[in-house]
Amino acid sequence: MTALVNTAVFLVTPFLFLGVIGRVKSVWAGRKGPSVFQPFYDFVRLLKKGEVVSSSATLLFRAAPSVVLACTVLAALFVPVYGKHSVLSFAGDFVLFSYLVGLSKFFMAAMAMETGSPFEGMGASREMLYSTLAEPAFFLLMGSLALFTRHASFASIFSGLNVSGGISLLVVPLCMIAFFLMLLVEGCRVPFDDPNTHLELTMIHEVMILDNSGPDLAFLFYSNGLKMVLFGSLIAAFVIPVSLAPWLGLLVYLAILFAEAVLVGLVESLVARFKLSYVPQSLLLLFSITLIAFLSIISFVRWNS
């Protein structure tokens, strides 16, 4: 049952997530905007198309989108959706989750470099910078939560979180902010990256997929949406009490995802993309937040032992 529901959720929500973001942005700008199903229509249209492959690319370029898709789909299996159930779960699975995301980044960057385009090399290089700054924060955060709950897998860590305790009032908001920042970084959204920019020099994620087309582009498009939903689901897992009935949990989960999409849309409407040289500093902010969470947890644990 969990497997079925999770699969259905992860098949549908990435498109809606992107659709809601777009809709919020257009409403805020005073436009009517496309339907929330537009990303899905785009996806289907891409699937129907043929491809144009760069003449300097090799097999790696064509296989990379499939690798990215496989990594993201597999990573999704470890993420709890409603009632804190994930399809697969074992001790230390969040390590595998993070390294699967890493594998997809390797292929994204290598794929971009395949084309020999200076723009795409720039995108790959910047993507590496962002990951370097975001990755340790993820592990520091997961380590702190594992320390807090004494559990070692995604699903059990989140079901072990006691949201009512005093310390949680500090830790949970910090973690939610941290995961939301990670959602923005990993999803390549404003203020770290702008999916709507029109100049190749200012793109990061978009420029890396500049030469992809057809089904390959569709794969990358879906993977990107799914990755955002995965981080969104982690945030949701903080809030949903374990005791909730499954159907109610699912509803609350979908409502939270919706709220996050609205929030991403609002951020994109209100904030401009950071100047590139400020991005490392803002990512260090992410690291500082996780550090505060870690320090409060470790002092809490010591106090109690």
Place this chain on the structure above:
Amino acid sequence: MNPSQWFLAGLLLTAAGGLAALFVRDKWKSRLYFVFSFAAAVPLIVSAVSVFLSGTAAASFDLGYPAGRVPFVMDALAALFVVLIALGNVLAALNGTGYLKPYEGSDKGLGAYHFNLGLMTVSMLLVVTLQNALAFLIVWELMSLSSFFLAAFDKEKAESRSAALYYFTAMQVGLAFLLTAFSVLSAKCGSFLFDDFRALTASGGASLNWVLVLFLLGFGTKAGFVPLHTWLPKAHPAAPAPVSAFMSGVMIKTGIYGILRMLGIFHGAGIGIAYGILAVSLLTAFFGILYALKQTDVKRLLAYSSIENIGIIGTGIGLGLVGYHTGNPFVALAGFAGAFLHIAAHFFMKTLLFFGSGSVYLRAHTRNMEELGGLAKSMPGTAALFLTGSLAISALPPFCGFAGEFLLYYGSVTALAAPDKTLPVAAVAVMTVLSLVGILALSSFVKAYSVIFSGTPRTRLHSDPAEAPASMLASAAVPALFTVLLGFGAFLLVKPAVQIASNVLPQAFAPETSASLAASLANLGKAFGLLSAVFLGALGLRAVLLRGKKVERFKTWDCGFRGGDGKVQYTATSFSLPTLSVFSPLYGVHHVDKNREKLLSERSTNDRNRDIFENGIIRPAGARLKKFFNLFSWVQSGNTQQYILYGILFLAAILVSIIGAKK
């Protein structure tokens, strides 16, 4: 035959191969050596496997005065290294049959090359099995000497000579530490036997810990722990590719062997040493990979990456020791098993990558990545193998590099729950640093693969590169296969890891501890299978979707700018620049900007990398030492009369002492 005899047979066959290569024509040297190395590997691996199946093999022989009895002991710890040495020798030999072809008939000395390769293999095999301090030091020094000659293969190049000498000096410094440490121990117990040392440290307790620190410094120099790592990025690029692979994949691990053996002799040392090893290892891993990211010479990059991996292995050892001392057998086993797995994993990954760099050098005649590009089209096999190695060494699933690091993460996660006060903090530090190291490694190897093999050529090469010879491809395909097999089948290695750990720690592990470790690795293997299945599914889906559709080739989107050639591509330097700029205080760059006032086309800038440890610690220390020794330079004046005076004084001293003794 018993395991000791199998081992002896392998040893003799290796030596025979090295000798035989001296007496045949250049054309046949490498092939003959390969045949012998293959014939030697079979009995060696048989003996090692039988040790894992049926327990330690031991024999003993007497060398007479002064060494005395020399025990030969092949326990599980030694057996692990015997397997790696035997395999490394075969692979290096096979790779050499292709790599050395252009040197046939030259005055390079291929006979000496193979003789030294054989000598190095034999001495390493003895290093890991002899348990007598004097005999150990002799074979240890033989290993350093033979590898020095191999590193100086390109002796007509000044760069190569100075690198080899630097290596030689570093090894002597390391030896000085070992010599002192062994002397102290054997003076205290009046014996050279490791067993007697073990008895001594049992009664000596913590008062002998400073001797252990000397051992760690000595063996750490060989392994390449920060700040004693500075010889690696010089010696590895200078040596021919098969030798670099052998040195990096196997030889530096003898330093790790020494550390593990000494930890066994010191009964697992103390908690302070354990945290010390952990801290130094994390530092080593971080700085190793940070400097790797900076490199533009592919072999220097690989050398720095070896330093990183030594740091990861050390992290496992440190974590294991800390777990042992705080009474967490699970953490202890996870740490040590992670370290052992990574020793094997790094052997395969680094051998593979150095062989790849050798193929590139053979065809393109440069190690500078900035001059390369687009080689995947002319060397597809080499490219695919190098890609496999790059993925594996970036610790990405489903390859072996990930399995080893996963154990370290798993151990750390378990350590979080320990009731100890310091351990959880250390565990979080391990996880955070490992993740940072992992992503920097990913960045380094995306760079290495992409700049060499992707895109279009950046410069016009002397000749159009062709695919590497079949022998070199085959020698790289074997380790490539193992990186995948070890990734999927890592859970099978938990049992041998428990056996090896029992040679290091005075503790037996409960079966349920190792069973739960094996179970989590088996989970990993299943997840890898699922990943492969989903990937194949995605490829299939793609093929179905594209059936009957138009797939055309067109030039890369260039934004309307048509003037560019291969030179407009991102280079190794520009690729890593944004990330490095964040860490800029941690490495030194000497920036040379010539002709500042002139036009852009006439300007040239040059960034020279500096290793802060080399410039901050090693060089100043060397300068001080030199100054000190200069105080005694008058002893060697070059004046014959003075030397005759020394002779007379010496004879007089002997005369006096004899007369004194008579009374």
